[in-house]
Amino acid sequence: MNAPRECPRCGSAEAGSFCAQCGAPLAGRAGCPACGASLGQDALYCTECGRQVGARPPKPRSARVPWITSALALAAFSIMIAVLVQRGSVDRVGEMTMTGGLPGETASGGGMPSMEELARMTPREQGDRLFERVMREHEGGNFERAAFFIDMALQAYDAVPASGVDADLHFHVGLLRLLTADSTEAREGAEAILSEDPDHLLGLLLASRAAEFAGGAEAAEEFRGRMRATVDEAGGIPDRAEYDAHRTLIESALDPDAEEGDGGS
Numbered sequence: 029m030n031a032p033r034e035c036p037r038c039g040s041a042e043a044g045s046f047c048a049q050c051g052a053p054l055a056g057r058a059g060c061p062a063c064g065a066s067l068g069q070d071a072l073y074c075t076e077c078g079r080q081v082g083a084r085p086p087k088p089r090s091a092r093v094p095w096i097t098s099a100l101a102l103a104a105f106s107i108m109i110a111v112l113v114q115r116g117s118v119d120r121v122g123e124m125t126m127t128g129g130l131p132g133e134t135a136s137g138g139g140m141p142s143m144e145e146l147a148r149m150t151p152r153e154q155g156d157r158l159f160e161r162v163m164r165e166h167e168g169g170n171f172e173r174a175a176f177f178i179d180m181a182l183q184a185y186d187a188v189p190a191s192g193v194d195a196d197l198h199f200h201v202g203l204l205r206l207l208t209a210d211s212t213e214a215r216e217g218a219e220a221i222l223s224e225d226p227d228h229l230l231g232l233l234l235a236s237r238a239a240e241f242a243g244g245a246e247a248a249e250e251f252r253g254r255m256r257a258t259v260d261e262a263g264g265i266p267d268r269a270e271y272d273a274h275r276t277l278i279e280s281a282l283d284p285d286a287e288e289g290d291g292g293s
Contacts, residue, residue: 152192155184159200166207178204195221196270199230206241214238227258229271233281252281 035047051072060067065076073080149157158181165174185201202217215238221231236251255278265271265278 150192151184151187152197155181155188155197156200158184159204162204162207174207178207194270195224195228195230196273199234199270199274202234202238206237209241211238211241214241227254229255229258229265229278230274232258233274233278236281252284256282256284 035041035050038047038050040047040049060074060077060079062079063074063077065074067074158177162174162177162181165171165177182201182204185197188197198217198221202214205211205213205217214234218231218235218238221228221234225231232251232255236248236255239245239251240248259265259282265275271278
């Protein structure tokens, strides 16, 4: 029996021609057992017939640490988002909840989603749900809590693919931007909506809010005037899903005696 030797690859004490731990050759390499072709010192496969003649050493546990850490971090983030959204849950509002019903509309449906439901949501659905939460907190005067959820909502909307971006999303993002005192981004959102449909009520409404926030009262009233003209020509607010979800805001803007807010509700 051959005396034990130290494996040149993994350092274990072995006897024989190959290391039992990693498969490395311990002495001069014999020929391929299948075809007899000569083999390189560290060959894992025969270059002539393809037979496996060695084995890769197992990866150390340390090599798996980055993957494990990333998985744990992702799981922790998902749980954190779900807990924060669920905290202080209130009834959902609006017939089109997933596109952002606002306070003051008819309540419908259950409470905020469970962690399992949130995990199954798309970025758009997460953004819409967080948008609702921001609007509710702001409407209730909980401005710090509203600000807490704004960044998460904007990040969710940023993750929506271009094919999923529509007028309703631009409107949501615009209102969130106004809550952060960013009327420029809100105006750009309005312009994106109006570039597709010059008479879109949400685009005109967002443009009026952004203009008023920036001190342009005359421009804001001009946009609201265009809203009234569009509604008058249609014989009422058109039957569109995004209009139904924000009917309270639209009706308020159409009322010449109503005072426009700062973009938050």
